[in-house]
Amino acid sequence: MNEARINVVEWTVSELSAAVKRSLEDAYGFVRVRGEISGFRGTHASGHCYFALKDENAKIDAVIWRSTVARMRIKPAEGLEVVVTGRLTTYPGKSTYQIVVDTLAPAGLGALMALIEERKKKLAAEGLFDPARKQLLPFLPAVVGVVTSPTGAVIRDILHRLADRFPRRVMVWPVRVQGDGSAEQVAAAINGFNALPPEGPIARPDLIIVARGGGSLEDLWSFNEEIVVRAAAASLIPLISAVGHETDVTLLDFVADKRAPTPTAAAEMAVPVRADLILAVGRLALRARTAWQRCEEARRTELRAAARALPTAEALLGLPRQRLDHAATRLPRALVANAHLHHNQFARTVARLSPQLLRTRLTRCGELTAALAQRARRAEMVARARRRERLAVATLRLGAGLKANAQAHAGRIAAAQERTATLAERARRAMLTLLRQQGAAVERHGQLLAALSHRGVLARGFALVRDVDGRPVRLAAAVDPGMPLDIEFADGRVCARAEGASAGAAEPSPKPRGRPRLDKENDKGQGSLFS
Secondary structure, X not given: OHHHHHOOOOOOHHHHHHHHHHHHHHHOOEEEEEEEEEOOOOOOOOOOEEEEEEOOOOEXXXXXXXXXXXXXXXXXXXXXXXXXXXXXXXXXXOOEEEEEEEEEEEXXXXXXXXXXXXHHHHHHHXXXXXXXXXXXXXXXXXXXXXXXXOOOHHXXXXXXXXXXXOOOEEEEEEOOOOOOOHHHHHHHXXXXXXXXXXXXXXXXXXXXXXXXXXXXXXXXXXXXXHHHHHHHHOOOOOEXXXXXXXXXXXXXXXXXXXXXXXXXXXXXXXXXXXXXXXXXXXXXXXXXXXXXXXXXXXXXXXXXXXXXXXXXXXXXXXXXXXXXXXXXXXXXXXXXXXXXXXHHHHHXXXXXXXXXXXXXXXXXXXXXXXXXXXXXXXXXXXXXXXXXXXXXXXXXXXXXXXXXXXXXXXXXXXXXXXXXXXXXXXXXXXXXXXXXXHHHHHHHHHHXXXXXXXXXXXHOOOOEEEOOOOOEOOOHHHOOOOXXXXXXXXXXXXXXXXXXXXXXXXXXXXXXXXXXXXXXXXXXXXXXXXX
């Protein structure tokens, strides 16, 4: 018994693990498993995800590679019940088996709702759904930005409703509204509208409408992604969420400044009715005109009452006129008295003036002028000496600076010359290398051109038949009796005229002499240029 066991084939651990792995992958290569995610602690630093799938009786390890995680619409989360598809394999390092996940989807509508509720609680805790953060919609936006699919009926409904109510300029940012990458495109569109400068060449929207038609919860899942919700929360432009029908609710509806039950209702919220505005403005203009007329009439009545209470012009001007008459009577006597008074003052002033007084004053002024001139000459000499000293000092400093500057420039010129020589040598070597490469490329292209040219075919014994207009003749049915032809050989051209059977009754071409007979099986793909 022991000898029989000794004769059993000996395996190494690696060989046994590889054999078990092959057996497991051959028997259960691609499987679809339903279970609850357990032990998920977030994405690993390498980008891979490691967790386990379990039910009430068993558990299996699972791994999602980084490239697969990037394209998944639903990300794994702790406690989420999912259905995964992937390859069953083993991990030799721990002698365990695991499933490499390719796709991951929630196990039914309940799992999606649970995921939405969990994400809703998380975002609400951050304050993204706070009503105080919501902005007021502009009464009449000049530009309306629409984020939706350009090929669906939603954009046509919005444009039609805006044209009926109040035509406005509409900017459409085309995006995918479902499927992989749609959430990133919607978030990029919202951020793109906000990134436009207010006074730039492209007008910045005053209002954004994120719209999509109705659909299932899976179809609307892109509008439940965190990237879309956070982009809408960070938008400085007021945003209306018009996703799905009235019964459809997404996380974007909670963070948007306004939720519309349908895309058409969003267009109605965006702009008022122009006819109603014109009617309201007309009513307000009529009320303003009526109020102005009443005010004018009241002021006119008050003016009449005030005019009756005022005295007449004769009563107001009588007393001033009397005072003016009395002043005119006293004016001649006052003028004569004023003239005598000034004459006496001038006489007293003349009596005090004499030539000796003027000469004394002039002498004093001359002495003062001479003293000031002498002081000015001394000040000029002192200033000139100081300027000479400053000029000498500046000359010495300038000479030293020029010398140092010349030396510095000489050093830089020498370094630049050395660098120029190095660069010139490198340029010469690069030019030679480039010329060799270009020459080799030209030679290769010439060989390719020669291989693809019809001249090579003509050199092997074939001929090219053209009609009078120079167009190639490919079928015998296109040749009529007596039709002039131009036949081109490898060494020249020959003009010929067709004879024999008409089109559609081509005779078999004679066999060439002096050439080996080809096998029919090898000649299936080779046709005659004259057939």
